[in-house]
Amino acid sequence: MAKAEQTGPYKGSEKLRPEEMIYQEMLDAILDRRLEPGMKLVEEDLAKTFGVSRARIRATFLQLAHDKLINLIPNRGAFIAEPTINEAIEVFSARRMIEDGVARKVATSMTPERAKQIKSHLAREHAAHHDGDHRTAIILSGEFHLLLARLTGNLVIEEFLERLILRTSLIIAMYESPQPVDCSHSEHDQLLDALLSGDPDVAAAEMSRHLDAIRDRLQLQRPKPGKTDFASIFGRTPTSEAS
Amino acid sequence: MAKAEQTGPYKGSEKLRPEEMIYQEMLDAILDRRLEPGMKLVEEDLAKTFGVSRARIRATFLQLAHDKLINLIPNRGAFIAEPTINEAIEVFSARRMIEDGVARKVATSMTPERAKQIKSHLAREHAAHHDGDHRTAIILSGEFHLLLARLTGNLVIEEFLERLILRTSLIIAMYESPQPVDCSHSEHDQLLDALLSGDPDVAAAEMSRHLDAIRDRLQLQRPKPGKTDFASIFGRTPTSEAS
DNA sequence: ATTGTCCAAATCGTCAACAATTTTGTAGAA
DNA sequence: TTCTACAAAATTGTTGACGATTTGGACAAT
Numbered sequence: 001m002a003k004a005e006q007t008g009p010y011k012g013s014e015k016l017r018p019e020e021m022i023y024q025e026m027l028d029a030i031l032d033r034r035l036e037p038g039m040k041l042v043e044e045d046l047a048k049t050f051g052v053s054r055a056r057i058r059a060t061f062l063q064l065a066h067d068k069l070i071n072l073i074p075n076r077g078a079f080i081a082e083p084t085i086n087e088a089i090e091v092f093s094a095r096r097m098i099e100d101g102v103a104r105k106v107a108t109s110m111t112p113e114r115a116k117q118i119k120s121h122l123a124r125e126h127a128a129h130h131d132g133d134h135r136t137a138i139i140l141s142g143e144f145h146l147l148l149a150r151l152t153g154n155l156v157i158e159e160f161l162e163r164l165i166l167r168t169s170l171i172i173a174m175y176e177s178p179q180p181v182d183c184s185h186s187e188h189d190q191l192l193d194a195l196l197s198g199d200p201d202v203a204a205a206e207m208s209r210h211l212d213a214i215r216d217r218l219q220l221q222r223p224k225p226g227k228t229d230f231a232s233i234f235g236r237t238p239t240s241e242a243s
Numbered sequence: 244m245a246k247a248e249q250t251g252p253y254k255g256s257e258k259l260r261p262e263e264m265i266y267q268e269m270l271d272a273i274l275d276r277r278l279e280p281g282m283k284l285v286e287e288d289l290a291k292t293f294g295v296s297r298a299r300i301r302a303t304f305l306q307l308a309h310d311k312l313i314n315l316i317p318n319r320g321a322f323i324a325e326p327t328i329n330e331a332i333e334v335f336s337a338r339r340m341i342e343d344g345v346a347r348k349v350a351t352s353m354t355p356e357r358a359k360q361i362k363s364h365l366a367r368e369h370a371a372h373h374d375g376d377h378r379t380a381i382i383l384s385g386e387f388h389l390l391l392a393r394l395t396g397n398l399v400i401e402e403f404l405e406r407l408i409l410r411t412s413l414i415i416a417m418y419e420s421p422q423p424v425d426c427s428h429s430e431h432d433q434l435l436d437a438l439l440s441g442d443p444d445v446a447a448a449e450m451s452r453h454l455d456a457i458r459d460r461l462q463l464q465r466p467k468p469g470k471t472d473f474a475s476i477f478g479r480t481p482t483s484e485a486s
Numbered sequence: 487a488t489t490g491t492c493c494a495a496a497t498c499g500t501c502a503a504c505a506a507t508t509t510t511g512t513a514g515a516a
Numbered sequence: 517t518t519c520t521a522c523a524a525a526a527t528t529g530t531t532g533a534c535g536a537t538t539t540g541g542a543c544a545a546t
Contacts, residue, residue, distance in 0.1 A: 286527075
């Protein structure tokens with residue numbers, strides 16, 4: 001996941017700690033859609049799965065909750081987050097706000113080396129799409145945006161965007177339309193053209209269009225009903241108060 | 244701290260949990276400069292101070308570390324973060340990227356009600372400055388930016404900016420120039436004018452100028468040495484290799 | 487058939503004790 | 517004196533157990 005290069009949150013430790021590994025594994029599982037919104041995460045099961053103590057899992061939960069990727073409900077446990085429609089809209093809005101800036105910076109600081117990097121990534125996207133490997137295609141699609149963020153050289157932005165992309169993954173899982181028309185790979189091509197033009201306004205406009213397109217392909221009117229999802233039907237949380 | 248209105252991360256819980264309270268108290272202490280970069284945070288001391296168990300403190304540390312407000316070093320403990328020069332530059336760059344967008348949105352969605360809100364805040368800033376209450380002035384200065392973010396109605400952006408402002412507080416603590424020329428209150432006035440103009444480009448430009456001004460008032464060449472900060476004094480890390 | 491109550495199982499929340507590690511202090515030899 | 521080695525203290529890391537809460541099912545009443 002191209003994570004080996006950057007320094008972790010624990011200065012002074014060079015080898016990956018199991019704590020970080022579990023966190024990363026769960027992030028990957030969310031991107032992969034192996035963990036779907038609403039799923040219950042039982043502490044002891046995960047502890048046994050990863051061969052660590054419950055306390056470790058608990059610590060991981062705190063991190064994930066901080067990223068709003070899971071919900072921690074007191075005495076009930078941890079559940080993969082189920083972003084509301086409002087939340088989804090805000091995430092896309094936030095992404096546009098940030099990625100417009102990213103596109104601007106990348107467009108104005110383009111080099112042959114960087115163009116090559118982007119093209120190489122797009123090739124992988126096309127390959128996955130051609131092979132019908134839908135899962136890999138989705139992941140690569142997210143990593144495309146992350147790659148652009150990385151090219152700005154701003155780690156703060158990169159990390160924030162990474163979390164937003166993860167939340168986007170959950171949003172798509174919840175609100176994707178029945179027939180997934182995944183045409184984002186061609187949109188990424190257009191985006192590359194815009195970036196190569198060198199015009200920041202063009203690049204930003206194309207980025208906005210792309211993100212809006214993703215959002216508009218979703219069904220942000222009603223959530224796909226989960227198992228027994230009265231909560232979403234009535235638009236209130238299961239333990240909501242009267243009046 | 245205007246936190247009562249918004250929902251916490253724990254859906255279904257209405258009363259503030261001690262866990263959240265401790266977290267908030269530490270954030271306030273960081274903004275307040277009562278916790279300075281490099282300070283060691285001993286688990287048991289804090290546990291006794293807040294009257295909770297060590298485990299609770301430990302959980303709080305994880306959250307703070309995730310926000311990069313403290314450093315967790317294995318077997319060594321928790322230390323208030325000491326942002327590097329590079330980190331500082333990236334934080335300001337990220338803030339500009341985001342707050343440009345904020346300024347644009349606020350400028351184009353201005354109402355008399357909102358203008359009144361902003362003016363009311365500026366009045367408090369001026370009052371604090373007039374009273375020589377430097378501590379409150381700094382806090383209000385940060386909250387000004389947070390207020391603008393809140394006016395965009397995007398909670399995602401608001402929360403992210405809140406963390407960046409906290410990091411900015413640490414950055415200022417580390418790199419502020421000896422004679423603190425705090426003229427940001429007048430800059431906020433200019434910012435208000437720009438916002439009231441209704442022109443997004445004018446607003447964004449003014450915001451950029453303001454953030455750059457804050458950054459340029461710092462001494463981002465060398466950090467001011469902290470309490471027991473021999474590393475920065477001698478320009479090498481404590482565990483530096485010879486040769 | 488539905489509702490309501492109770493009980494058992496599962497799960498989470500908390501704590502205190504113990505182990506591991508680092509830091510500090512001390513003594514002894516060159 | 518200066519360095520090294522070793523021991524003591526302080527601090528963090530981990531575990532396991534226990535209490536509290538929720539969940540699910542059985543069962544009786546309507």
